[in-house]
Amino acid sequence: MNNIENVSIKIQTGVYGQFRNLNNTAWYALGEYVDNAVQSFENNKSRLLEANDNNYQFEVRINIDKENDIIEIYDNAAGIDIDNFQRAFEPANIPIDNTGLHEFGMGMKTASIWLADFWSVRTAALDEDEERLVEFDLKKVLKEEKELLEVVNVKKDMTTHFTLLTLTQLSKNAPSNHQIDKIKRHLLSIYRKFIRKGDMKLFINNEELIYEEPEILKAPFYNSPNDEPIEWKKEINFSTGKYKVNGFIALLSTMSTNKVNGISLFRRGRVIEGSHDEKYRPKALCGQVGSPRYKRIFGELELEGFAVSFNKGSFQEQDDLEALMEALKTEISSKDFDLYNQAEKFIKPKSIEDNKTVGKNILNTIKKTYDRENLKTQLDNSIKQIENKVLEANNEIFYKKAETIDSHEDIIELKGEKYKLILELITEAKISDLYSISTIEDELFTQKIIYKINLAHPFFTRFEKLKKEEDYQPILLIIRSLVLAEIIAPSQGTKGAGNVRLNFNSFIKNL
Template sequence: MTFNIEIGLNAIASYRRMNYEIWYALAEFVDNSTQSYANNKDALDAAFEREGEKLEVRITYERQGNDPVLRIVDNAMGMDYAELEHALKIANPPAINTGRCRYGMGMKTSSCWIGNRWSIATKKLGDTREYTVEVDVKRIEGGDPTLDTKTIDGLSPDEHYTRIEIREHNREFKGRTIGKIKDFLKSMYRVDFRNNTLDLWYNDELLSWEEFETKLRRNRAGEPYKREFMFDIGGKIAHGWAGVLDKGARADTGFSILHADRVVKGWPDAWRPERIFGQNRNDLLNQRLLGEIHLEDFEVTHTKDNIQWYGDEEELFEKQLAQEISDLINIARTPWKDQEDGRRPSEGEIDLAISGLRDELMSPEMVDKISIEVLPPEEAIRESLARIAEPVKAGRAADIQATVGDLKVWVYVVSTDIGPYDPYVVCEAGSDGKIIVIINMQHPHVSQISGEQGIMNYFRHCVYDAVAEWQAQKLRSKLDSNTIKMLKDSLLRVSLLIEQHATTTTEENVAE
């Protein structure tokens, strides 16, 4: 006796609960467009030459009251009726599944993850018909699998396009998310941009990729510290390059992993193998070493946001990579003249800072602040801070929840529900060994902080002030300012100790 496995109709509704990031969901549509071009390159190149165009993908997000619409339009090959029908079947791999489109799930999963109503209108080069299909996820979930198709006949055979529109969104595009979408898409399609085969637009912005070549450190002969490599893991080939930045910038470092010439894991969220980079460190190596790795022979996850490692592949790969670029690792870790540590300010920067602080201290505005003669009662201050803290604690999860021995430190980095006139930081230290630190990102001082390292140091001071005060209170019944400074000084030395210990560990790992 046999039976067939079947996927229930409500499975399509479960796609909205997938662990996706919006930029990877959008990339599925761009993958389809670029793969369509790769599969039909000769015909499309001839058409583009006649039209004076090249492959173009436009992603547009429009707010229309309570019904925003996400629209993805390309001028790739388009689909005829049979191809459209095939594309709408769940987990039905495409006829050519060796490139960016492999599993037959991307367009469907992404569309359902983003919204509950979506449509496809497509017209194939050489055909005279446009086909439009609308998908109502909730109706399908309810048991109706019917997809009605509308046809427009009599169109020019020279037209070719696919247009996808998604409505009734499950999530919003706003604020910092939009900036991250653009950054990730720029990085993902860097090879297409290099080859000048793709114009990718997000709303009215044409995306492009800035190469790191000009930022690399050079030796005395003027040659960049950059080297290509190639090796295999169990018969699977890995190739790419590694390099060393001249001026340290942790945000730019780490490795970008590419599959089918598309980044699956990379800048601005680069891959940092622990064997090489250690864990959450900010030493010279972490500020300088970067590269690209092509892993065509390996599998990608079904969301195409990482490599699907099997067995001990990842461990063997990290070890081999560390050996291949051991010379660059040593170069990246070594201080050089005039830049012994990219994190330390120059003499000129120190002089400017001294001058600026001197002017600030002697300003009339500072005199006004120092001249305050009346302070609110302590109870009023506590009540005011509590009114700020309670909604934050009740309405969101802490950005950091750290347990340090018997002490719990919860840190909230808050940009909403708090204003520029509220305190820069609110701290609570309870008798239960728990410290709450709420950092106000709307405070005017934050706008004067530059870069990742600057904001990290600001966070350090906000948190370590609270921890040092808690330690002093615990050790002495009466708070003493010198005691607090001494305790905070110890805390500020922790990052250096981590770096020193981690450097020794990395040297041992590379040597293995």
């Protein structure tokens, strides 16, 4: 008879009260129970199958009922056996084998106290004849400075196996009803590998969580649109020093900006960083926020050699992690499979039906807003401004005084001539032009050309949708093309090519 009379919880009891103030989230706290259940299943797979005549499915069920002040976490893994029962309740008693998911020996205790004042554990270990119940009353433990908790032992069948945690007198950290959907999505994301393999079924409030795989882009390389489509997924198997990374980086078929794009970083099969809408998006791989690369790159990377934080919500060696991402940039930028540039430069072609729908909507909008008299006034005003030499001179003065927000340089070749192109962004409401061009002699180039784009121009302030940096990209590309057209026009016999810019600046302001 394996009868246990009591278990030790020896620690300075005041420490328990501090667990409530740990920086944590509801999904990471609940994840501690799932980790324990998964590890119990992993350690006892063959025994569980044998005990159930090979008709066994591992399950974890979490029920959150805030209205009735209760959370229950049930699993049908192998239970907490006699060898681990005492350790399970002693704070910081690290498991003998700490290479699994319950490595710190603190998860169940800290999570339970973080979530509730009163919690109990009822467990039946496979191949043992005792079911055990322990209850933890935080207020009573602190008041009486208890170091021992009574264990209630009940006879059971040797093949019965489960663990049930019940939390009541929930704390302010316990999830509210409106958080349940987010908890579902985070836990589904964190444990997707176990769910994907069919090893585990995870239920929250009796709803089974099913992971939907993002659709991977299948398309030709961006600069070879007539080639055969490629599945843009790169398998990663890379190591440097003590660190190893395995998994994949791929491109989304449809760009995303919040939940799907970005990297999930795994350790020992579960996500550490990058679950649901908190994806890891290193600049080295994903580029600037809002860029096509940022919206299209996603992946799953299993890391080895990195330590994790106490609540398993982040990796410790962040500088080394960033260096590893820099190394992976080279891995996905190879000439034979340039996923990095495909992410930035591929444009998904619209279907004929898409174009027809857009075209009809454009013309319907034009017809609704068309005003013949107003258009005549706008054109007259534009012609007057084109012919206004004082306005042109004032613009020149304000351009010289305008402070440059930031700049970007390109070196380009056109018809055998080399040019240095410098984009400068300014914001000056007194300038009537959308953009300007000036040239500077340079011994290394045919010409050095500075073109300034005025973000304070009425064209930008007229449209409310122009809020994020990606909204401006198409406009900047159009202006850049106009600049290039003006540069090359003289070689084609065009005289006074700058008049197109002068006229354009006037019409774009008034129309």
